[in-house]
Amino acid sequence: DIQMTQSPSSLSASVGDRVTIICRASQSISNYLNWYQQKAGKAPNLLIYGASSLQSGVPSRFSGSGSGTDFTLTISNLQPEDFATYYCQQSYNTPETFGQGTKVEIK
Amino acid sequence: EVRLVESGGGLVQPGGSLRLSCAASGFTFSIYAMSWVRQAPGKGLEWVSTISSGGGATYYADSVKGRFTISRDKKNTLYLQMSSLRAEDTAVYYCAKDVYYYGRSFDIWGQGTMVTVSS
Numbered sequence: 001d002i003q004m005t006q007s008p009s010s011l012s013a014s015v016g017d018r019v020t021i022i023c024r025a026s027q028s029i030s031n032y033l034n035w036y037q038q039k040a041g042k043a044p045n046l047l048i049y050g051a052s053s054l055q056s057g058v059p060s061r062f063s064g065s066g067s068g069t070d071f072t073l074t075i076s077n078l079q080p081e082d083f084a085t086y087y088c089q090q091s092y093n094t095p096e097t098f099g100q101g102t103k104v105e106i107k
Numbered sequence: 108e109v110r111l112v113e114s115g116g117g118l119v120q121p122g123g124s125l126r127l128s129c130a131a132s133g134f135t136f137s138i139y140a141m142s143w144v145r146q147a148p149g150k151g152l153e154w155v156s157t158i159s160s161g162g163g164a165t166y167y168a169d170s171v172k173g174r175f176t177i178s179r180d181k182k183n184t185l186y187l188q189m190s191s192l193r194a195e196d197t198a199v200y201y202c203a204k205d206v207y208y209y210g211r212s213f214d215i216w217g218q219g220t221m222v223t224v225s226s
Contacts, residue, residue, distance in 0.1 A: 091210025
C-alpha cells in the first residue's frame with residue numbers, strides 16, 4: 001500500500017495568514033493526489049483533485065501543487081471558516097490511502 | 108439537491124453483525140461507483156470498500172476483506188453488510204460518491220453513521 005505522510009500534524013495560524021501543508025507519498029503517484037477539508041463533526045469535503053485542480057465551488061484561496069511524491073496545499077488569506085483538519089489522499093491505486101491529517105487551529 | 112443519508116449504525120457486540128444503508132438522491136445513482144470510508148474516533152480516514160456503478164465489481168480493504176460485503180440496489184440505496192465485527196471496526200462510517208478525475212476521489216459524502224463494537 002502507498003503510505004501518505006502529512007506535515008505538520010497541526011499548526012496555529014491567524015486570520016489572513018498564508019498556510020502551507022505538505023503531503024509526501026511513499027512512491028511516485030504522478031499527480032493522483034486529492035485534498036479534503038473536514039470540520040469538526042462533519043463529513044470531509046473535496047477541495048482539490050489531480051494535485052492542483054480546484055473542485056467546483058471551492059474558494060480560490062485554496063491551491064495545490066506538486067507531482068511525483070511531494071505535494072503542497074496552500075491556503076492564502078486564511079479565513080475563520082478554514083479552521084479545520086485537512087487530509088491528502090492518493091488515487092493512484094487501490095487501496096486509496098489518506099494522510100493522517102493536519103489540524104489548522106486559531107492562534 | 109445531491110444527498111447521501113446513512114443509517115443502521117449502533118452498538119454491537121464483538122463477533123456480531125450490522126447492516127448499514129445509504130440512501131442517495133439528487134443524482135443518477137446508477138451511473139456512479141460508490142464507496143464506504145470510515146473514521147475511528149479521533150483518527151484519520153480509511154477507505155473501506157467500493158462497488159462499481161453496475162454492481163459487478165467490488166473492492167475491499169484488507170482489514171475488512173471476508174467480513175464485509177458491499178452491495179447496491181436499483182432503489183438508489185448502497186449497503187454495507189458487516190459481520191464478525193471487532194473492536195477496531197468502531198468508527199463513523201461514511202458513504203461517498205466516487206468521481207474519477209485522476210483516479211478515484213470522493214466528491215459527495217453522507218453525514219456518517221456511528222458503529223460501536225463493544226461488549
